[in-house]
Amino acid sequence: MxxxxxxxxxxxxxxxxxxxxxxxxxxxxxxxxxxxxxxxxxxxxxxxxxxxxxxxxxxxxxxxxxxxxxxxxxxxxxxxxxxxxxxxxxxxxxSVLSLTVLVNTAIALAVVAWGALQQRQQDLVAVYRDRAARIERERELRAEQIQMAERARIARDMHDSVAHYISLIALYAGGLAVAGDDAKNVGTTAATIRTTAISALDELRTVIGMLRDGTVVTPQDSEHEHTVAGLIDAARQAGQLIVARLDLADDGDEHMYRVVQEGLTNARKHAPGALVTVHVRREGGAALITISNPIEDVESVLPGTGAGLNGLAERIATVGGVAEHEVVDRGENTHEFRLSARVPLR
Incomplete structure (x- = not known):
């Protein structure tokens, strides 16, 4: 043309x-x-x-x-x-005028429509790319949050386990100090202290490894059965006075185990030598756990951070339960510390 x-x-x-x-x-x-x-x-x-x-x-x-x-x-x-x-x-x-106007107008409108369509497609591609990048960032952030939450959970477990072992060691050592040279089972008690200390070191090694390289490993108690009954037996062997009424078998339930562990550890730390009462029963679809012991207006023998009970409450809340603690006035200048928890059964 x-x-x-x-x-x-x-x-x-x-x-x-x-x-x-x-x-x-x-x-x-x-x-x-x-x-x-x-x-x-x-x-x-x-x-x-x-x-x-x-x-x-x-x-x-x-x-x-x-x-x-x-x-x-x-x-x-x-x-x-x-x-x-x-x-x-x-x-x-x-050509004639009408054909010139018609052809030029049609070509101009077609080119404008084509270019506008291309621009719209480019905008959509940019939006999709931005959305994909945002979704990827959110996925990475969510994965990091999950990892941090898992690390916090494991660290909380380590805190509970290490505090449990250290309080047992202190209880065993206190028994040896009171008995002195007249202790008949000094060798057995010393061996138990050594085994418990090794377990505590293993727990600390797990924590350090997790914080160093991010390896998340769920600790296992190899010395005693990882149940409420096994936990109470271990505490009794260390000399802690415990009256237990277990109307519900925990079957290795981790949350029930942690509640009882925290209660016994607190009793050893803040009320050494006191009688501890443990009651586990079923109510509907949940386990009710109550741990109580008398307390006096004396400072704790072992230092504590105060994070154990808060961490326990957070743990139980994540599974739809509740954990509370209170000091009950029994009159005549006597008080009782009570830890109660409601744990949904799986």
């Missing part, structure tokens, strides 16, 4: 000029993404006088529609249609 148009125009140097302008217009397209509107308007003017520039101006229009607002694209499209009218005024023999 361009060839036919050129055939109807003056030849010689004018035809060479037309082709030269068309070549320059193609080179101007290199700036269509840096300054698309200006490039489109300049090429619309060039297309109004030179036939070979009549392709480059629509390429520039597509760049405007693809990267700028639709209003700016319509302005450039109107300039291209106006340029087509100017070209018809210069060379009316090419």
């Amino acid at each position: 361009l060839f036919l148009v050129l055939e109807q125009r003056p030849g010689g140097w004018w035809r060479v000029l037309d082709i030269t302008v068309g070549a320059v217009a193609s080179l101007v397209l290199l700036f269509r993404y840096r300054a698309p509107v200006a490039t489109g308007l300049v090429l619309a003017v060039a297309g109004a006088f030179c036939a070979t520039a009549g392709v480059a101006n629509y390429v520039a229009l597509f760049a405007v529609a693809r990267s700028r607002r639709i209003e700016q694209a319509f302005v450039v499209a109107l300039a291209d249609v106006a340029g087509g009218l100017v070209f018809w005024l210069l060379y009316p023999d090419n």
Whole structure:
């Protein structure tokens, strides 16, 4: 079509000029993404006088529609249609006016629609990429939070276990100190202290390994059965006075075990030598645990951080239970510390 148009125009140097302008217009397209509107308007003017520039101006229009607002694209499209009218005024023999207007308008609208569609697709791709990146960041953050929560849980377990072992060691050592040279089972007690200390060191080693490389390992009590009954037997062997009423077998329930462990450890730390009462029973679909012991207005023999009971309450709350502690006034200047928990049964 361009060839036919050129055939109807003056030849010689004018035809060479037309082709030269068309070549320059193609080179101007290199700036269509840096300054698309200006490039489109300049090429619309060039297309109004030179036939070979009549392709480059629509390429520039597509760049405007693809990267700028639709209003700016319509302005450039109107300039291209106006340029087509100017070209018809210069060379009316090419075609009739109505066909010129119809063809140029249809091409301009099609190019604008195509470019706007491309821009919309680019925006959607950018939104999807941003959403995917955000989802990935949220997934990584959620995984990190889960890992941190798991580490905190394991650290809380280690705190309970280590405090349990250390209080047992103190109880055994206190028995040896009271008995002195008259103790009949000094060797057995010393061996028990050694075994308990080794268990405490194993627990500490597990904690350090977890904090160092993030390895999460659930500790296992290898010396005694990991049950409430085994826990009470171990405490009794160490010399702690315990009256237990176990109306419900725990079958290794970790949460019931931790409640009783914390109660016995607190009694050894804050009320050494006191009689501890442990009662475990079922109520509906939950286990009710009550641990109580008399207390006096004396400082604890063993130091404590106060985090054990708070950590226990958080642990039980995660499974839908509740753990509470209180000091009950028994009158005559006597008080009782009571730890109670309701643990849902699995």
